[in-house]
Amino acid sequence: MTEAVLKPQDYQAIEKHIAAFQSMPGALIPLLHAIQDDIGYVPELAYPLISKALSLSVAEVHGVVTFYHHFRTHQPGRHILQVCLAESCQAMGSDALEAHIKKKLGVEFHETTADGAITLEPIYCLGNCACSPSVMINEEVYGRVDNKKIDQLISDLKSAS
Amino acid sequence: MSIKIFVPIDSTALSLGANEVAEAILKEAQARKLDIQIIRNSSRGLFWLETLVEVETPQGRIGFGPVNPNDVKSLFDADFINSGKHPLALGIVAEIDWLKKQERLTFARMGITEPTNIDQYMAHDGFQGLKNALNLKPEAIVETVTASGLRGRGGAAFPTGIKWKTVLDTKATQKYIVCNADEGDSGTYSDRMIMEGDPFVLIEGMIIAGLAVGATQGYIYLRSEYPHALKTLNEAIHQATKAGYLGEDILKSGKAFHLEVRRAAGAYICGEETSLLESLEGKRGLVRFKPPLPAIEGLFGKPTVVNNVISLATVPIILAKGAKYYQDFGMGKSRGTLPIQLAGNLKRTGLIEKAFGITLRELLYDFGGGSLSGKPIKAVQVGGPLGAYLPESQFDTPLDYEKFSEIWAVLGHGGIVAFDETVNMAKMARYAFDFCAIESCGKCTPCRIGSTRGVEVIDHIMQGHDVKKHIALIRDLSDTMLNGSLCALGGMTPYPVLSALNHFPKDFGVDAKEPKA
Ligand SMILES: Cc1cc2nc3c(=O)[nH]c(=O)nc-3n(C[C@H](O)[C@H](O)[C@H](O)COP(=O)(O)O)c2cc1C
Numbered sequence: 201m202t203e204a205v206l207k208p209q210d211y212q213a214i215e216k217h218i219a220a221f222q223s224m225p226g227a228l229i230p231l232l233h234a235i236q237d238d239i240g241y242v243p244e245l246a247y248p249l250i251s252k253a254l255s256l257s258v259a260e261v262h263g264v265v266t267f268y269h270h271f272r273t274h275q276p277g278r279h280i281l282q283v284c285l286a287e288s289c290q291a292m293g294s295d296a297l298e299a300h301i302k303k304k305l306g307v308e309f310h311e312t313t314a315d316g317a318i319t320l321e322p323i324y325c326l327g328n329c330a331c332s333p334s335v336m337i338n339e340e341v342y343g344r345v346d347n348k349k350i351d352q353l354i355s356d357l358k359s360a361s
Numbered sequence: 362m363s364i365k366i367f368v369p370i371d372s373t374a375l376s377l378g379a380n381e382v383a384e385a386i387l388k389e390a391q392a393r394k395l396d397i398q399i400i401r402n403s404s405r406g407l408f409w410l411e412t413l414v415e416v417e418t419p420q421g422r423i424g425f426g427p428v429n430p431n432d433v434k435s436l437f438d439a440d441f442i443n444s445g446k447h448p449l450a451l452g453i454v455a456e457i458d459w460l461k462k463q464e465r466l467t468f469a470r471m472g473i474t475e476p477t478n479i480d481q482y483m484a485h486d487g488f489q490g491l492k493n494a495l496n497l498k499p500e501a502i503v504e505t506v507t508a509s510g511l512r513g514r515g516g517a518a519f520p521t522g523i524k525w526k527t528v529l530d531t532k533a534t535q536k537y538i539v540c541n542a543d544e545g546d547s548g549t550y551s552d553r554m555i556m557e558g559d560p561f562v563l564i565e566g567m568i569i570a571g572l573a574v575g576a577t578q579g580y581i582y583l584r585s586e587y588p589h590a591l592k593t594l595n596e597a598i599h600q601a602t603k604a605g606y607l608g609e610d611i612l613k614s615g616k617a618f619h620l621e622v623r624r625a626a627g628a629y630i631c632g633e634e635t636s637l638l639e640s641l642e643g644k645r646g647l648v649r650f651k652p653p654l655p656a657i658e659g660l661f662g663k664p665t666v667v668n669n670v671i672s673l674a675t676v677p678i679i680l681a682k683g684a685k686y687y688q689d690f691g692m693g694k695s696r697g698t699l700p701i702q703l704a705g706n707l708k709r710t711g712l713i714e715k716a717f718g719i720t721l722r723e724l725l726y727d728f729g730g731g732s733l734s735g736k737p738i739k740a741v742q743v744g745g746p747l748g749a750y751l752p753e754s755q756f757d758t759p760l761d762y763e764k765f766s767e768i769w770a771v772l773g774h775g776g777i778v779a780f781d782e783t784v785n786m787a788k789m790a791r792y793a794f795d796f797c798a799i800e801s802c803g804k805c806t807p808c809r810i811g812s813t814r815g816v817e818v819i820d821h822i823m824q825g826h827d828v829k830k831h832i833a834l835i836r837d838l839s840d841t842m843l844n845g846s847l848c849a850l851g852g853m854t855p856y857p858v859l860s861a862l863n864h865f866p867k868d869f870g871v872d873a874k875e876p877k878a
């Protein structure tokens with residue numbers, strides 16, 4: 201679904217962030233965060249703009265974006281659901297929770313539900329290991345999540361949209 | 362006067378509904394026309410009791426927990442704000458055995474103060490260490506930290522004072538203090554608690570580090586999974602700057618220190634200090650060859666102190682109370698206290714700060730209360746995803762860096778994850794390889810290729826294909842990774858793998874311990 205040109209509002213947003221970060225030492229990652237926070241992802245079409253402003257090659261920008269798990273190059277669903285798969289959550293049944301969520305949403309990791317509501321992602325520790333298993337929805341963490349609790353959270357997300 | 366009610370704002374408390382509890386209390390009090398004030402404090406770290414609501418009384422704060430939003434009405438019915446009886450009542454919080462038995466030095470203010478209230482920070486001994494440091498020569502600050510015996514709490518346990526001395530002795534036009542707040546290890550959350558709950562102590566520690574080595578710029582490299590910590594830190598930096606603790610002229614001393622938070626981007630390897638520096642410079646997080654040490658050529662090629670959150674947050678109390686005070690805690694070469702994090706399948710999980718020397722068994726049973734499921738604890742992983750799995754027979758090992766290395770284990774960042782008997786250790790070994798494959802920076806072959814091969818080989822073992830041959834392969838592969846990796850991601854993945862195999866051979870389909878290859 202790569203588009204040929206950036207939407208005008210995205211282009212403007214990206215230019216604005218570039219102007220704000222251009223002179224910062226080690227600007228690239230803060231800049232990528234600002235873009236993704238704003239428009240939801242880092243469009244590949246932004247690479248030439250970024251590379252020019254920071255005197256990097258397009259390949260370098262691409263290399264950085266793809267190195268870090270946090271950055272996305274495609275628009276995600278309206279909400280992002282991250283399921284912790286690390287050891288403490290495994291000790292408290294995250295395997296079963298993961299299976300339940302995948303079945304419930306009908307997607308695998310890195311996929312978005314057909315209605316565009318939820319993108320499902322794995323994550324390795326949310327620092328909430330005292331109350332495993334944990335999930336993160338957008339910027340909020342939920343602890344001691346069981347099937348009932350996740351069903352409720354998912355239905356809240358679907359109806360909130 | 363209104364009655365003060367405390368509801369923690371720590372993200373684990375929030376993950377269990379602390380905001381909803383606070384709202385319910387406010388609503389109920391309004392409906393009953395009661396004069397209360399809700400204070401959002403940090404968490405005590407008694408996470409099994411969250412949401413832990415506290416009420417101020419002349420005798421001290423009394424606690425109620427775990428409170429759910431739908432308990433709030435009954436709490437008011439029982440007149441809990443006037444020490445009324447309720448099944449969730451816990452008595453005076455400071456007297457709860459679990460908390461009372463701890464030695465809280467780094468976490469002294471935890472649960473007591475409001476995280477971004479600088480006046481409260483000062484009222485609870487805040488900035489005493491900095492004030493002392495401002496009257497000392499850089500060499501004397503470094504000597505104090507060295508004499509305290511403090512060793513890096515990020516994992517490698519390197520003496521903090523010695524690292525600082527190298528940076529102090531290296532001449533340069535610019536030096537940096539970098540706080541490693543990537544906290545990637547599963548089973549750990551002490552860094553997060555400090556940053557969300559007592560951010561000024563970290564800021565104070567970083568300023569002292571700057572004074573000690575002659576650095577004027579600090580960065581906190583914060584994992585992207587911690588949005589609450591980001592907000593709290595930025596607010597605290599703002600407060601500290603306004604109050605004259607940060608900036609061009611710290612408390613009119615003529616010394617400068619500036620501080621900025623930088624967000625990481627979800628790569629575990631960026632917790633490794635040289636990968637972290639690459640990332641701060643805006644690059645892919647490829648691990649650097651050492652030497653040069655970051656202390657000599659670090660961020661942007663300049664001498665740089667890289668320290669973990671807990672290491673830095675422990676510096677203020679050392680400067681406030683003296684090296685001897687700190688170094689009197691602990692055993693052997695492990696001086697002071699360790700903030701231990703109980704996680705996984707335990708009844709009473711949370712933050713336990715104790716002097717080194719406490720045993721795993723005390724932590725798991727006296728503090729942890731045994732497994733939450735009620736089934737026997739089969740294994741615990743100490744020290745994050747690169748830490749060894751320990752069986753019951755090793756639970757009497759005291760927490761001490763050297764004692765752990767004697768049994769081929771590590772303390773790491775102090776995280777302890779307990780598993781009950783339902784765990785399959787071959788599966789955990791597979792996960793260790795898989796995690797290494799996902800997070801490898803790709804610079805060296807043993808890690809990049811070895812980890813993927815490891816997953817395949819364990820799959821064969823789990824399917825019962827030629828088990829003996831494949832176990833020999835695992836040992837071979839582990840040897841190559843141990844000896845041929847550039848950093849500890851590849852170099853320590855064999856710890857969880859081989860400890861699982863050696864202590865739990867049955868899960869791999871073999872009866873006795875195989876002789877080492
Ligand atoms: C793969 C890997 C991940 C690491 N992750 C962290 C981390 O998340 N936080 C941390 O403080 N140290 C981490 N370390 C250790 C750092 O490299 C370094 O030793 C530490 O930041 C130094 O600070 P300290 O001396 O105060 O512990 C990691 C090391 C490796 C090899």
Ligand code: SF4
Pocket residue numbers: 630648800801802803804805806808809846847848849850851852
């Ligand atoms: S061991 Fe792995 S993570 Fe470490 S430098 Fe080598 S490839 Fe990178």
Ligand code: FES
Pocket residue numbers: 284285286287288289290324325326327328329332333334547548549
């Ligand atoms: S292991 Fe899942 S929150 Fe830490």
